[in-house]
Amino acid sequence: MINSNNNKALSQEQREELLRTLKERFEKNMNRHGSLEWVRVQAKLEANIEKLWSLNEMERTGGEPDVVGHDKKTDEYIFYDCSSESPKGRRSVCYDRKALESRKKYKPENNAIDMAADMGIKLLTEEQYRELQKLENVDMKTSSWVQTPDNIRKLGGAIYCDRRYDTVFVYHNGAQSYYAARGFRGSLRV
Incomplete structure (x- = not known):
């Protein structure tokens, strides 16, 4: 935490x-x-x-x-x-607590949803992520979890985005997965 x-x-x-x-x-x-x-x-x-x-x-x-x-x-x-790559201090995390608890071994230290809540922010939605990419190119080497629709999450998946080949891609993965180059981006309203 x-x-x-x-x-x-x-x-x-x-x-x-x-x-x-x-x-x-x-x-x-x-x-x-x-x-x-x-x-x-x-x-x-x-x-x-x-x-x-x-x-x-x-x-x-x-x-x-x-x-x-x-x-x-x-x-x-x-x-x-707005960091050029997924925030370094928020990488190597799975999607949410349910995903974290489902891992039998090699558990990451945390998950994106809980970290964001602890920080008082929300994960970007896919739409917000695309808005950010219109402002400037980000995640050229990394990727970022984004808010996942309930129907995908109920089936065990989660979505993430990145930018490659001058295109924003949306992918899916098991919510329990985590990678050194995948973190999450947040939003805050003031």
């Missing part, structure tokens, strides 16, 4: 450092968020400091979170993991 529920707060120094990192990334990657303004994003983050802990977990595990949109209906900024 990543952290206990009792320790989901950042110190003032950690918050300031994270905000600096997020601002720098935001300004270097304007293609991800168009006409959005950092001042508004920062104000929203400062009003929802509990979300900063989740963003820090995304950052700490190698996700390089950045703003990819703004939902005008809910007035929420949408963050995705």
Whole structure:
């Protein structure tokens, strides 16, 4: 597990450092968020400091979170993991707890669904993954679990995506499988 529920707060120094990192990334990657303004994003983050802990977990595990949109209906900024490859600190995990418990030996340390929940984020959907790939090419050497439809999961499978040959591919695998090059990407609304 990543952290206990009792320790989901950042110190003032950690918050300031994270905000600096997020601002720098935001300004270097304007293609991800168009006409959005950092001042508004920062104000929203400062009003929802509990979300900063989740963003820090995304950052700490190698996700390089950045703003990819703004939902005008809910007035929420949408963050995705934008690292060029699947976040290094979230690889070698099977899909969910049921899959983890089904393994007789060589169990991975964790699973994508529980890790995401512990971090306060959600796995990207296939649609969100494709949106991210329109912004920039990611997962050219790795792959990422994505939210799996219930009908596939009930049959023991799970889906993941990557980019090869200038194309986004969606694959299936047993949910209990795990590989050193497969992790997961998350999303967070603030």
